[in-house]
Amino acid sequence: MDKTMVVPLDLTGESINELAEFDVPELVREVQTQFAPTPEKETSVFTQTMAQELVERSVSLCRKELQDLRAGLPGLNSAEWSWNNCGKA
Numbered sequence: 001m002d003k004t005m006v007v008p009l010d011l012t013g014e015s016i017n018e019l020a021e022f023d024v025p026e027l028v029r030e031v032q033t034q035f036a037p038t039p040e041k042e043t044s045v046f047t048q049t050m051a052q053e054l055v056e057r058s059v060s061l062c063r064k065e066l067q068d069l070r071a072g073l074p075g076l077n078s079a080e081w082s083w084n085n086c087g088k089a
Contacts, residue, residue: 011022065076 011017011024016022061076069075
């Protein structure tokens with residue numbers, strides 16, 4: 001297999017076409033660019049520490065959400081889990 005190989009994509013018979021037309025070659029190109037490796041560089045707004053905190057909080061949020069849903073409780077309270085509140089509500 002070659003990393004540039006693309007299986008032709010035909011969405012003409014799919015019901016999603018009822019919502020919008022799709023430029024399939026552009027869609028394939030865009031998806032390919034999202035998987036292209038990029039060199040890691042220093043960020044000025046979103047730091048590595050912030051990324052790690054986001055991952056840790058996301059895991060906590062997902063576990064709580066799953067536990068609540070299994071118990072028949074309401075879903076996520078976005079205000080409780082906002083970045084500023086840090087899930088302390």
